[in-house]
Amino acid sequence: MIISVKEIKKFLICVAIPLLTGFLSSMIAVLLSQTSFQIQYAQLIKPDFAPSAGLFSIIWPILYILMGISAYIIRSSNKSTQKINDAIFLYYLQLALNFLWSILFFGLGLRFVAFVESVILALVLVIMIYRFYKIDKTAAILNIPYIIWMVFVIFLSYFIWVLNK
Incomplete structure (x- = not known):
């Protein structure tokens, strides 16, 4: 099986988008707070x-x-365009919410808002995983560690908010 250069580019772009989103979110949060995550988290x-x-x-x-x-x-699935577009919309919605979390929590110090936002993110993520599952089971399964981590983040955000009020 030969993979085209076009497919390799598509794959690399798909992987780069969330990595860059996370990086940019971190940078904005640090710029807003003027303090690194490690220092804030330690405090x-x-x-x-x-x-x-x-x-x-x-x-x-x-x-x-x-x-x-x-x-x-x-994106590479041969399912209906509408199903793919709906699933990808949810993907970008959760990615946007993910982008906001670090800015809210670290950049602006809005711990309660970040907690609420993480609950919304997890709900969108569950719906996205379900939609992914309807298109391709492997794509859905790849997001199981993410939803598990988000449940942990919700609890952690809540307790940090309560302990630091």
Whole structure:
């Protein structure tokens, strides 16, 4: 099986979009707060189950790569254009919400708003995974680690907000 240069470019773009989105969100949050994530995170009162700051810089790129691969699979599907467009709309909606979270939580210090936003993000993500599943099961399965992580983020955001009010 020979893969065309066009397909390779499409794949790389699909993977680069979430990675760049996460990077830009981080940069904007740091610019707004004038403080790095590591310093801010260290200064917060956190629940006992809170991971170290370094774990986030490992987990998020992995999740972004999985997101990008799943988007590529959906975009490459031979299902109806409407189904694909609906699924990709949800993909970009969750990506936009993901982009906002770091800005809200770290950049603006709006912990409660970030918590509420993470709940909305998880709901959109569940719907997106369902739509992906209707098109391609593998694309949906690639997002399971992401939804598991988001459930954890919801709990972590809530407890950080409560402990730091």
